[in-house]
Amino acid sequence: MTIPDYEVYAIKYARRDARRHEHFVGGDPHDAPMPMDYFVWLIRNEERTIVVDTGFTAEVAAKRKREYIRTPKAALALLGVKSEEVKECVITHMHYDHVGTYFDFPQAQFHIQDEEMRYVTGRYMRHARFAHSMEVDDVVGMVRALFKGRLTFHNGVDEIAPGVSVHHIGGHTPGLQSVRVHTKRGWVCVASDATHYYEHFETNRCFTSIVDLAGTLEGYDKLRRMADSPKHVVPGHDPLVMARYPAVSKELEGIAVRLDVAPRD
Numbered sequence: 001m002t003i004p005d006y007e008v009y010a011i012k013y014a015r016r017d018a019r020r021h022e023h024f025v026g027g028d029p030h031d032a033p034m035p036m037d038y039f040v041w042l043i044r045n046e047e048r049t050i051v052v053d054t055g056f057t058a059e060v061a062a063k064r065k066r067e068y069i070r071t072p073k074a075a076l077a078l079l080g081v082k083s084e085e086v087k088e089c090v091i092t093h094m095h096y097d098h099v100g101t102y103f104d105f106p107q108a109q110f111h112i113q114d115e116e117m118r119y120v121t122g123r124y125m126r127h128a129r130f131a132h133s134m135e136v137d138d139v140v141g142m143v144r145a146l147f148k149g150r151l152t153f154h155n156g157v158d159e160i161a162p163g164v165s166v167h168h169i170g171g172h173t174p175g176l177q178s179v180r181v182h183t184k185r186g187w188v189c190v191a192s193d194a195t196h197y198y199e200h201f202e203t204n205r206c207f208t209s210i211v212d213l214a215g216t217l218e219g220y221d222k223l224r225r226m227a228d229s230p231k232h233v234v235p236g237h238d239p240l241v242m243a244r245y246p247a248v249s250k251e252l253e254g255i256a257v258r259l260d261v262a263p264r265d
Contacts, residue, residue, distance in 0.1 A: 056100035116175020171216030
């Protein structure tokens, strides 16, 4: 059977200024800027539209001092996608910047790993070190969605559509998952926070927000196996994504790029 191809997009909806030492376990000797971008991802072809992650709200942006460009809903609308009509949404993990506007997707079935729901509703949330990255309203909202039959659980690797699969990675959170997508340039891995920046998996270094250091390092090998090459791995927060891939249009330069075509370098 022929595997269908999909278009894949990264759409930036927020950003923040940061320094290199904030992004590496053990710090970094170079006191240089290392800003962070926040994305939602879109996977689509003529048959399907799948959104990966739902970002965060303006209220959370203000509380956490993030620069908010537009809502994820408005970001998707730039590519002609109406969030209220989306039927499938992958939640890579339950941190505030990946699940925050779930309510703007009232028809969506949410795909999540078993381990992630256990994590955010279990004993580890007693610890501020881990709970800090969650918003209680998001967790409660997803529990309510569960009781409405709108959560699809996965335990490891699952195909959610022909040519699209979710893969448990772990590390950053116990239930973190990445998405493998078949495109005209081969298998692309939307890594999300399995690697925040290219530099993390390219140099085997780890981001500071982490539950399992060993799991993160092992996860880099999983990403490499999922993708056709390291250049087919797309990190979760790196501004270089906007620089390396072609913009959807001149008007959306620096906002929305195509991941299903070869990067510029």
